[in-house]
Amino acid sequence: MRTIRTAAVIGSGVMGAGIAAHLANAGVRVRLLDRVPERLTAQEEAAGRSLEHPDVRNRLAADALARLSRTNPAPFYDERYASRIEPGNVEDEWERLAEADWIIEAITERLELKQALLARLEAVWTPGAVVSSNTSGISIEAMAQSVGEPMRRHFLGTHFFNPPRYMPLVELIPGAATEAGIVAEMKEWLEIRLGKGVVVAKDTPNFIANRIGTFGLLATLSLMAEKGYSVEEIDAVTGPALGRPKSATFRTLDLVGLDTFVHVADNVAGRAVDPEERRAFAVPAILTDLVSRGWLGEKSGQGYYKKV
């Protein structure tokens, strides 16, 4: 089986932090990295910190870890395992990425950002290490085109579901140049070391599960607008009544992140050839309005529901 002792997760948002915790629990040392903040918080200013202070530079990943430990009590989040996660920022930790057996990209769902990161990674990547993207549905091949052949052979999609530690499914998406051996080794590793149910998917927009899931969520929103149902009514019938108390429509949107959901739906609409398909994946104005107000769901404290 492939040996993965050290991993680097780039992007410490909803998914990156959860994937890091999951790997740490399985015995892997993890560097959890995010951007360097561009502005100080009011608290940092009051404490006389500058943007150069390490606590500020590492703040995004460190805060993500603190949030995880608050929201995932033991035994799901075990402090003994958490010490295997080192939070930091990509700029200061850049050279150490060469030590990673597996680099997982979990940054914002935008092709140009992912391509720019991968192109930069190529200079530090140790040949042989696996590089993967947690994209919800952006073309793996379009990302692979931003790097040369050697890295492309070791690059694939490893799509975890939210929350990564509780959702057993991982979709593996090879690009055209991904070595078959890498796909087989990662499938084995994810099944045996993480206990996942792995499905190898084709590189189609949103792959398999999100293609269906996004369609269902958008169809629900459109029916709701047509019939005048409330958020509570929709969640009552799509959640508890179906025996899924935590995965009702709007609870799910808040958990996923409304901005991420808009990118994921746009990804299918933007690549659709059939006008009917483009219409089915069109995002309603209410969602884009909420995102422009900064109502992104649980991660911003306010989405369809307010976090108390």
Ligand code: NAD
């Ligand atoms: P998020 O918005 O919660 O977090 C993204 C993080 O990436 C942010 O903390 C941001 O600061 C950081 N970032 C952006 N550019 C960066 C860069 N160049 N270098 C380092 N860090 C950078 O997003 P998320 O929900 O965690 O999604 C991450 C990825 O996982 C996306 O591709 C998304 O489509 C996918 N995904 C999301 C879900 C979900 O339910 N949210 C589920 C499966 C897959």
